[in-house]
Amino acid sequence: HVLVTREVDGGLQTLKLTLPAVVSTDLRLNEPRYAKLPDIMKAKRKPLDVKSAEELGVALTPRVTTLKVTPPPTREAGIKVDSVQELLTKLRDEAKVI
Template sequence: QEQIRNAMALGADRGIHVECESFPESLQVAKLLAKLVELEQPGLVIIGKQAIDSDNNQTGQMLAALTGMPQGTFASEVVVEGEHALVTREVDGGLQTLKLTLPAVVSTDLRLNEPRYAKLPDIMKAKRKPLDVKTADELGVDLTPRVTTLKVTPPPTREAGIKVNSVEELLSKLRDEAKVI
């Protein structure tokens, strides 16, 4: 709820908090959001590109598929022009701009905006703004896990490096031992 109140302090009119007993997977989050999209009928859904916990980068794409909306991923700039959104994203060859028909789903890149901080008066006003609380059951979404983590293993440990006393010794080790030159 703290994050939602912060969003309201930055200008959102109201918030919706969906309570879950367990941490939902990407598909369940997309289904919850799809239900909210169905109820709220937004013109543009802006979503983060990935969560810091699972780091999957799936929810935005799944949401677009479930709702039948066009999507733009990794947006570094979004401009709404009438019934369309121009979404600019970075690709290997430079910048790509997509023209999406609204309503649409856009997942964001860090470059989309400059973070700002809420002012104290706005934080106080946000406490009076409506915050709806819903559950997954109320939205009719099954949160049964569909993915089972079999195991998690740390990456292999690296061997310790060595110090060399001269460039000649370094070249000798690279040539004779590592065989990279």
């Protein structure tokens, strides 16, 4: 399970979701903190534990197969109109949108 808190009109709402779940975020989530120079120097001296994927029980074989990649169709060049009336005429008569 995962606990998620979100903003609603009346305040904050906390939800309990079962995994797997899709969670989206907004721009305010990642507000960077800047480390002080002494903390950076301490971090350089700290040992780094490295674990392999096998130790974590994770398979690295790809599970998605790409069948085909094609570019989108090219768009035709647009035109400029001089007035709203000309735009309405083109939309009505040529494009038959209105």
